[in-house]
Structure formats: C-alpha cells, structure tokens
Amino acid sequence: MTTSVGSRERSYVHKMEEAVKTIARDTFWIIFHWATPDKPLGETISDYKKRECVKSRANYYKPNIGDCNCRFNREQEEIMLHDPSLRKADLTLLYKLYKLFAFHVAAFNNDEWKAGDSNLESLLTSIRNIRNDIAHEDCTMNYTKFNEMANKLRELLAEALKAAKERYSRSDVELQERTKEMEDGLYEVFHQVLGKEELLSYCHNYIQGNMISDAENDLQTSSVIINPLLFLMSNNVEEEVEKIFSTMLIGEKDENGMDIILDSSQIVSMSKFATFRPQLLLTEGEAGSGKSTLLTMITHEWLTGGDGQMKGLDKYHLILRVQCRDRHLKSLNDLMQNVLPTTYTKYRNLMLPIIKKCNNLFLVDGLDEANEHSMKTVSEILSTFKNASDTTMLFTCRPEAISNFRNIIPKEYQVNNIKLLGVREIDRINFIVNYVKIFNNTMDINKLPQIIKMTCVQEHFKLPLSLVFLAWQYTHNPKSVTGAESQTRLYFWAHKLIVQKLQERLLNKNPELAVMCGMQLKRRVKECVDALCQCMLKAVINKRVLFTEHILEHVISTCKKTGIPCQEVLSAFLTITIIKTPLGEDHQYSTPHKGLQDYLGALHVVNTIQQHPHSTLKTIIQGAVDPHPFVVNDIIYLLLHMAGMVHHYIKPVVPSRLYEEVVQMLHEAEINSWGRVVEASEYNKEVITAITRLIPRGKVMLVKDHVKGHSDLLLHLKPTKVKVEIHGPVPDLTPLMETLTLHNITNVDLDHNYWDPQPTTTPDPFLQALMSR
Numbered sequence: 187m188t189t190s191v192g193s194r195e196r197s198y199v200h201k202m203e204e205a206v207k208t209i210a211r212d213t214f215w216i217i218f219h220w221a222t223p224d225k226p227l228g229e230t231i232s233d234y235k236k237r238e239c240v241k242s243r244a245n246y247y248k249p250n251i252g253d254c255n256c257r258f259n260r261e262q263e264e265i266m267l268h269d270p271s272l273r274k275a276d277l278t279l280l281y282k283l284y285k286l287f288a289f290h291v292a293a294f295n296n297d298e299w300k301a302g303d304s305n306l307e308s309l310l311t312s313i314r315n316i317r318n319d320i321a322h323e324d325c326t327m328n329y330t331k332f333n334e335m336a337n338k339l340r341e342l343l344a345e346a347l348k349a350a351k352e353r354y355s356r357s358d359v360e361l362q363e364r365t366k367e368m369e370d371g372l373y374e375v376f377h378q379v380l381g382k383e384e385l386l387s388y389c390h391n392y393i394q395g396n397m398i399s400d401a402e403n404d405l406q407t408s409s410v411i412i413n414p415l416l417f418l419m420s421n422n423v424e425e426e427v428e429k430i431f432s433t434m435l436i437g438e439k440d441e442n443g444m445d446i447i448l449d450s451s452q453i454v455s456m457s458k459f460a461t462f463r464p465q466l467l468l469t470e471g472e473a474g475s476g477k478s479t480l481l482t483m484i485t486h487e488w489l490t491g492g493d494g495q496m497k498g499l500d501k502y503h504l505i506l507r508v509q510c511r512d513r514h515l516k517s518l519n520d521l522m523q524n525v526l527p528t529t530y531t532k533y534r535n536l537m538l539p540i541i542k543k544c545n546n547l548f549l550v551d552g553l554d555e556a557n558e559h560s561m562k563t564v565s566e567i568l569s570t571f572k573n574a575s576d577t578t579m580l581f582t583c584r585p586e587a588i589s590n591f592r593n594i595i596p597k598e599y600q601v602n603n604i605k606l607l608g609v610r611e612i613d614r615i616n617f618i619v620n621y622v623k624i625f626n627n628t629m630d631i632n633k634l635p636q637i638i639k640m641t642c643v644q645e646h647f648k649l650p651l652s653l654v655f656l657a658w659q660y661t662h663n664p665k666s667v668t669g670a671e672s673q674t675r676l677y678f679w680a681h682k683l684i685v686q687k688l689q690e691r692l693l694n695k696n697p698e699l700a701v702m703c704g705m706q707l708k709r710r711v712k713e714c715v716d717a718l719c720q721c722m723l724k725a726v727i728n729k730r731v732l733f734t735e736h737i738l739e740h741v742i743s744t745c746k747k748t749g750i751p752c753q754e755v756l757s758a759f760l761t762i763t764i765i766k767t768p769l770g771e772d773h774q775y776s777t778p779h780k781g782l783q784d785y786l787g788a789l790h791v792v793n794t795i796q797q798h799p800h801s802t803l804k805t806i807i808q809g810a811v812d813p814h815p816f817v818v819n820d821i822i823y824l825l826l827h828m829a830g831m832v833h834h835y836i837k838p839v840v841p842s843r844l845y846e847e848v849v850q851m852l853h854e855a856e857i858n859s860w861g862r863v864v865e866a867s868e869y870n871k872e873v874i875t876a877i878t879r880l881i882p883r884g885k886v887m888l889v890k891d892h893v894k895g896h897s898d899l900l901l902h903l904k905p906t907k908v909k910v911e912i913h914g915p916v917p918d919l920t921p922l923m924e925t926l927t928l929h930n931i932t933n934v935d936l937d938h939n940y941w942d943p944q945p946t947t948t949p950d951p952f953l954q955a956l957m958s959r
Contacts, residue, residue: 196393198327198328198329198331198332199320199327201332201336201375201376202316202320202327202332202335202336202339203320203321204375205336205339205371205372205375205376206277206316206317206320206321206339207276207277208371208375209343209368209371209372209375210277210313210316210317210339210343211275211276211277211280212367212368212371213313213343213346213347213364213368214277214280214281214284214310214313215272215273215275215280216347216350216364217284217306217310217346217347217350218272218280218283218284218288220350220351220354220356221284221287221288221289221290221291221350221353221354222234222287222288222289223289223354224237224239225287227270227271228270228271229270230266230267230270231266231270231272231283231287232266232267234287235287240287243289244286244287244288245285245286245287245288245291245293245294246286246287248293248294256286258279258282262275262279265279266279277313277314277317278314278317281310281311281314284310285299289354290353290354291307292305292307299311301315304345304349305349306346306349306350306353309342309345309346309349310346312342313339313342313343313346316335316338316339316342336372336376339372340368340369340372343368343372344365344368344369347361347364347365347368348361348365393533393536393540394540394543394544397529397532397533397536397537397540398503398504398544400526400528400529400532400533401504401526401529403528403529404525404526404527404528404529405485405489405504405505405525405526406489431479431483431495433449433450433451433495433609433610433613434449434450434475434476434480434606434607434608434609434610434650435447435448435449435450435606435607435608435609435610435648436448436449436450436452436453436469436604436605436606436607437604437605437607438602438603438604438605447607449610450480450496450606451495451496451497452497452498453467453469453480453484453496453580453604454467454484454496454497454498454499454547454578454580455497455498462575463575463598463599463600464571464572464573464574464575464576464577464578464579464598464599464600465577465578465579465599465600465602466578466579466581466595466599466600466601466602467578467579467580467581467602467604468581468583468588468591468592468595468601468602468603468604469580469581469582469583469604469605469606470582470583470584470585470588470603470604470605470606471582471583471584471585471605471606472584472585472649472823473584473651473779473780473781473784473823474649474650474651474652474673474779474781475606475608475649475650475651476606476608476609476649476650476651477551477552477582477583477606478551478552478582479650480582480606481507481549481551481580481582483495483496484496484499484505484547484549484580485505485507485549487499488502488505488547499547501545502545502546502547502578503544503545503546504541504544504545504546504547505546505547505548505549506521506522506525506526506546506547506548506549507525507548507549507550507551508521508548508549508550508551508560508563508564508567509551509552509560510550510551510552510553510554510555510556510557510560510561510564511552511555511556511557511560511731511732511776512560512774513557513559513560513732513774514559514772514774515559515560515563516559516560516562516563517562517563517566518538518563518566518567518570519538520563521563521567522537522538522541538570542570542571542574543574544576545576545577546571546574546576546577546578547577547578547579547580548567548571548577548578548579548580549580550564550567550579550580550581550582551582552582552583552731553581553582553583553587553588553591554583554584554586554587554588554729554780555731555780557732565594567579568594568595568596568599569596572596572598572599573598579599584780586819586820586822587729607648608648608649608650609647609648609649609650609653611642611643611648614642614643614647614648614653615634615638615639615642617650617653617657618634618638618642618653618656618657618660619631619634621653621654621657621658622634622657622660622661625657625658625661625662626661629661635664635667637667637668637669638656638660638667640669641656641667641669641671642656644671644865644894645865645891645892645893645894646672646673646865649673651779651781652673652676655676655677655679655680656671656676658679658680658683659671659676659679659680662683663679666679670868672830672865672866672867672868673781673826673827673830673866674785674826674827674829674830674831674834674866674868675830675834675868677781677782677785677827678831678834680782681785681786681789684758684759685711685712685715685758687758688711688754688755688758689707689708689711691754691758692707692711692750692751692754693707695754696751698749699749699750710748710749710750711750711755713744713748714741714744714745714748714750714752714755715755715759716790716793717740717741717744717745718738718741718755718756718759718786719786719787719789719790719793720740720790720810721733721737721738721740721741722777722783722786722787722790723786723787723788723790723791723807723810723824724810724811725737725777725783725787726783726784726787726820726821726824727787727807727810727811727816727820727821728811729820731776731777731780731783732774732775732776733760733775733776734774734775735773735775738756738775741755741756756775759777759782759786760775760776760777760778761775761776761777761778762774762775763775763776780823781823784821784823784824784826784827785827787821787824788824788825788827788828788831789827789831789835790810791803791806791807791824791828792828792831792832792835793835794806795832795844796835799841802847803828803844803847803848803851804847804851807821818851818854818855819855819856821851821855822852822855822857825848825851825852825855826852826862826863826866827866828848829845829848829849829852829863829866829867829870829873830866830867830868830870832844832845832848833868833870840872842872845867845870845872845873845875845876846876846879848873848876849863849873849876849877849880850876850880853880859890859891859892859895859896860877860881860887860895860896860899861889861891861892861893861894861895861896861897861899862891862892862895863877863895864877864892864895864896864898864899865892865894865895869895869898874898874899874902875902877899878899878902878903878904881903881906883904883905883906885906885907886906886907886908886909887900887903887906887907887908887909888909888911889908889909889910889911889912889922890911890912893912893919893921893922894921894922896922897921897922897925900922900925900926900928901925901928908926910922910926
C-alpha cells in the first residue's frame with residue numbers, strides 16, 4: 187500500500203511515530219512504575235504527591251526547581267485526574283512525571299539528564315529527543331536513515347530497561363520479559379504494511395498535498411480545445427476556448443424570488459446564500475446555448491489561473507468533469523479512473539476519502555443526455571458528497587429535462603437555479619468576427635455588411651451556436667444571408683453544406699465514385715442521409731445521443747447497398763470517440779449538437795410526408811418507435827423545426843392541415859411561448875392562424891420573450907388581455923407597444939430593467955418615454 191501511493195519515505199516516518207507512541211511509551215510507563223513502587227495503580231498523582239514520604243524525597247518539592255517545571259497543561263491534568271494508572275499518558279508526560287516523582291533520580295536540572303550518556307536519566311532524555319524530532323519536524327527519511335533510527339531506538343530502550351533494572355532491583359527474568367516485549371513490539375511496527383486508515387490518520391496532509399499535485403498534472407491533459415462545427419469542416423480547425431469564448435448573460439432568482447441578471451463570469455461564485463451545505467448550481471439552457479463551452483472555459487480558467495473571466499475558481503483544489511452522454515461511465519470509481527488515470531493508479535482506495543476533504547468543483551455536462559449508467563454515477567456523486575460543505579456542483583441541462591432531475595437531489599444541497607440567457611447583443615458582432623477569422627482568415631472583417639449587424643440582434647441569435655452558424659454561412663456564401671435567418675434556416679444551410687462537402691470528399695477520395703454522374707451520386711448520398719435522418723428521429727424520441735453500430739445498422743446497410751463508404755457518411759454528421767475498454771477499443775458515435783439531431787429528425791418526418799402525403803405527423807412519428815408510445819414533450823424542438831421547414835421542403839403546396847398538426851402538438855406539449863413558434867416558422871401566416879384558434883378571446887396572453895413573434899401574433903388576435911413581463915434587454919419594443927394599441931382591452935404589466943438597469947443594458951427609448959409619464 188505504501189509503495190502504491192508513492193509515499194514510502196513518509197511511511198518510514200509514520201512507523202517511527204507509531205513506535206514512539208506505543209512501544210517507547212510503554213517502556214517509559216514500566217520504568218516509571220518501577221521507580222514509584224509505593225504508588226498503587228488506582229491512586230492519582232494528586233493524592234500521591236501529598237504523601238509525606240513523597241514530599242521528603244521527590245524533585246517536585248526540591249528548592250530551585252522552578253514553578254514552571256512543575257506545571258502541567260490542561261490535557262495532562264485531565265489524564266492524571268481521570269486515569270490514575272496513567273495508561274493513557276503519553277511519553278512526554280511520563281518523562282516529566284519520572285523527573286518529578288521517581289525514587290533515586292538525579293536532581294531536576296542536573297547534567298545527568300543531558301542526552302548522550304549511559305546513565306538512566308540520559309538514556310530517557312535521548313529517547314524523548316527522538317520522539318520530539320519525529321513529532322515536531324515534517325521530515326522524510328530513506329530506508330538507510332529509517333534503519334539507523336530504528337536500531338538506535340531499539341538500543342536506547344534496551345539500555346534504559348537494563349539501567350532501570352539495576353537501579354530499582356528488578357529480576358533478570360523480568361528484564362528479559364520486558365526486553366522481549368519491547369523488541370517484539372518494535373518488530374511488528376517496523377514490518378507492518380500500513381492500511382488505509384493508518385495512512386489517512388498519520389499521513390493525511392502529506393498524502394493530500396501530493397495527491398492534489400498529481401491530480402493537477404492529470405487534469406492538465408483535459409481538453410480545453412474547441413473544434414467549432416467539426417462536422418462542417420473538411421479539416422480540423424481547433425482553437426483554445428479562451429480565444430473564442432464570449433461572456434454570456436445568466437439569470438438567477440435572489441433570496442426574494444426576484445429574477446436577477448449577471449454575466450457568466452460569476453456563475454461559479456453564485457453560492458451567495460452563505461450556508462455550510464454543499465452547493466448545487468442547476469443550470470438550464472436550450473440546445474446551442476453554450477453549456478458545454480462554458481464548462482470547458484471554466485476548466486481552462488482553473489487549469490491556467492485565468493485572467494478573471496471566471497471568478498471564484500481559486501478556492502478549489504480539484505475540478506472533475508462528468509460527460510453524461512458517456513455510456514462507459516458506470517460509477518464514481520470509473521470517473522476517477524478516467525479523469526485522473528495516473529493519480530488513481532498511485533492512490534486507489536485512498537483517493538475518495540481524501541477527495542471528500544478537498545474543495546471540489548464537479549462539472550456535470552448534459553443531464554438531458556444521461557444514460558442509465560451515467561445517471562447512476564451522478565446519483566452516486568450526489569450521495570457521496572452531500573455532507574461535503576466545500577464541494578460545489580455545476581449541472582447543465584436542457585429546460586425540458588430539468589424537472590426530472592430535481593427529484594433525486596438530496597435535501598442536504600443548497601440549490602441555485604440558473605438560466606443561460608445567451609450572448610449579450612453588444613458582444614454578438616465581436617463573436618461573429620472571431621469565428622469569421624477562424625473559418626476564413628482572408629476575409630475583410632472590417633467590412634461586415636449591415637445585414638449581419640441587423641440579423642444578429644434577433645432573439646435566437648443570443649445562442650452562441652446560432653451565431654457560429656451565421657458566421658459559417660456568411661464565410662461560405664455571403665449573399666445567402668437575408669436578415670430573416672430563423673434557427674431552422676441556419677440548420678438548413680448547415681445541412682446543405684454538410685452534404686455538399688460529403689459529396690466533394692467522396693469524389694476526391696474514391697475514384698470508383700468519380701466515374702458516376704453527378705445526379706446519380708447525389709441520389710445515392712441522399713438515400714444514405716435519409717436513413718441517418720430516420721435514425722435521428724428514433725434517437726430524439728428515445729432521448730438517445732449515443733449510437734452504437736447496432737443502432738446505426740439501417741444506415742450501414744443502406745451505405746453498403748448504394749456503394750457509399752459508410753464511415754464517410756457517419757463522420758459527416760456524427761463525432762466518433764474511441765473509448766478504451768478492458769475488451770479493446772469501442773467506437774462511440776454521437777451528434778455534435780443536440781439541435782442538429784432535432785433538425786435531422788424533423789427532416790425525416792418531412793421527407794416521409796412527401797412520400798406519403800396523406801399520413802399524419804403523429805402516425806409518422808409513432809411509426810419510428812412502435813410499439814412504444816412517444817411523449818410529445820420530448821420532441822418540442824423537433825416540432826419547432828417542423829414549423830419552420832415544411833414550406834421549404836414540401837412542394838408544390840403545403841397542406842394547411844400540416845401547420846395545424848404542428849401547432850396542435852406544440853399546444854399538447856404545453857409550449858410556453860407562442861412568439862417563439864411564430865419566429866421559428868418565419869412568421870408563416872398559416873402557423874399564426876393555427877395559433878390564434880387555440881387562444882380563446884379574452885384570455886390573458888403572457889409576453890415574456892420573443893417579442894417580435896408575439897407582436898406579429900397579436901396583430902391577428904381578437905381583443906385580448908395581454909400581460910407583458912420583460913426581464914432584461916430587448917432590441918426594440920416599439921412594434922409591440924404599437925400592436926398593443928390595436929386591442930380594445932389591454933392590461934399591460936411592465937417589469938423592465940429600466941427600473942433597475944444592468945451595466946450592460948440600454949433600455950429601449952420608447953419604453954423610457956412611456957415610463958416617464
């Protein structure tokens with residue numbers, strides 16, 4: 187055990203400490219009782235020193251001894267009072283008692299007490315000095331030094347027993363027995379294999395310091411590299427996260443339940459409700475909101491010391507990241523082996539007890555992507571650290587999955603609920619500029635067209651992924667940016683470019699395909715991609731983000747039938763991670779972004795409708811998972827893409843019933859923002875009409891976000907009560923305010939940051955004017 191933790195030298199110190207605390211101390215106890223034959227074991231020192239015979243001979247009562255030499259500390263007084271036999275007294279106390287109360291002993295300050303001689307007083311002092319050297323110095327020793335000190339202690343103890351035997355007239359037999367007990371005890375201590383409890387008891391601080399240092403070395407290999415849109419790039423474009431990270435806004439409720447807006451640099455230090463409980467920062471954000479990138483940035487800042495982009499990281503000894511999508515992560519033990527492989531090899535079963543006493547930051551990425559194994563690991567982590575007050579856990583999750591997780595959080599945790607609100611409007615242009623440089627460093631970034639600046643103020647461009655898509659679209663086809671880029675249209679362009687680059691790679695790398703006519707190649711590629719989209723629909727419904735070759739069997743067989751290399755198709759849409767297991771290497775496929783999975787699943791539904799125009803949406807979706815029913819709440823994002831894509835893909839005319847079906851299913855899923863649906867549909871009149879049929883006349887309609895979408899919707903509603911709650915910056919409230927005047931009965935409750943403006947917020951001028959009246 188000691189060699190496995192790399193603390194062999196420290197273990198020698200521990201063995202010497204143990205020898206002094208037990209064997210040497212027992213020898214002192216024997217000699218003290220030989221030297222006080224008239225003291226029964228049941229008599230306290232307090233009573234013993236009152237005897238006249240003791241007063242007449244003991245050093246305790248000798249003149250010039252000095253009052254300080256007769257004093258005992260509180261702990262020693264307690265032992266002498268409650269343990270008359272002095273079995274619990276340590277070597278230091280026994281040494282002092284011997285000097286003060288023993289028969290036939292040198293005067294207290296006599297030179298005979300100096301170490302280095304062969305008389306009993308000198309021998310006892312030499313042993314006491316060994317004890318002090320070990321106890322008060324944080325020393326380490328190699329085997330040679332340990333062997334020398336062990337032999338010296340053995341010799342001193344044997345000589346002390348022999349000298350005491352002569353002085354106090356003990357028998358040879360007793361001397362032999364006591365000497366054998368001493369030597370056997372030393373042998374057992376010096377040759378023991380230290381167990382976990384002994385190491386943690388005697389070497390905890392030393393081991394903890396070394397383990398933290400080793401863990402930091404392990405964590406230096408943590409990836410802080412982002413490969414933006416790897417699935418779109420023909421070559422890897424890797425960037426360190428701090429070069430492209432943009433501060434985001436986050437929302438939290440304060441002690442009074444009021445929403446407050448902060449920037450993401452404060453997310454780790456948000457445990458402001460001071461308690462002695464572990465903190466759990468439950469952070470929700472929709473697909474593309476930058477959840478994983480944020481955790482990567484936190485990791486980078488902790489590893490490098492950072493430049494203040496993330497506050498509060500300096501107090502943590504360790505940072506451990508959990509990828510919930512990893513199906514090989516089956517326990518906390520697996521996590522330690524995966525994240526800290528070298529450290530785990532050295533410390534093994536000592537790791538967890540030590541980690542529990544450290545200041546830890548757990549970064550748990552993607553609760554909505556958890557599988558059976560990783561969810562078990564998360565539960566184990568929560569249970570293990572529920573009483574570790576210096577531990578903070580930051581969980582990320584999509585909003586629709588967060589309620590299921592709340593039920594498993596132990597009551598010991600202080601939970602802070604946080605929302606990722608996206609990139610600030612004033613930072614979005616810089617964000618796009620950074621990515622344009624990455625995608626095409628020859629473009630003139632000083633001449634970004636006004637259309638880009640107008641486009642990125644739309645609400646869905648608060649999402650970092652939407653901004654990345656926009657930068658990609660602009661660098662590859664500047665004229666395609668129209669200013670009306672919905673999220674679905676961004677994915678439309680991404681999908682188009684993926685397929686285009688896939689076809690280019692196939693032609694360049696496969697001569698046998700180069701002889702094929704262009705249309706034939708496109709048809710075969712489309713057949714393979716359609717098979718993948720079908721797989722994506724099943725994955726969305728089953729809440730799966732990882733794919734084995736068995737799950738992808740339909741895609742693989744389609745590729746074989748068409749003659750298209752399967753690996754090219756899979757790598758175009760999926761990321762491939764090679765996991766080392768005891769049985770060899772395992773290929774783990776996953777979608778790089780959950781939003782892409784939702785889009786591809788929706789695309790399969792649209793393609794099926796084109797082939798079977800009389801089918802309903804529910805029939806098609808149910809057919810993907812028969813015989814198991816699907817939960818409509820699990821496919822909200824897929825339905826939002828449906829609202830925005832049917833008029834792009836279904837030709838020549840989209841049946842009105844399809845829009846109504848999409849809206850009805852979103853209604854069943856209890857969508858919380860009809861304005862979002864309007865914006866996702868690119869303000870499609872059929873969608874707006876379908877929504878108006880679901881909002882009864884006179885019903886209160888809540889406007890909290892997606893202001894432009896709600897403004898268009900209100901234009902088509904009959905007079906309705908409207909409640910407006912705005913928390914944070916909005917690009918322009920004027921259209922909404924003008925639309926509200928068209929309603930005969932309007933109740934407007936404005937709760938805007940104009941009352942309490944944030945440093946990064948510029949309240950709308952129209953709203954300021956309204957509020958000043």
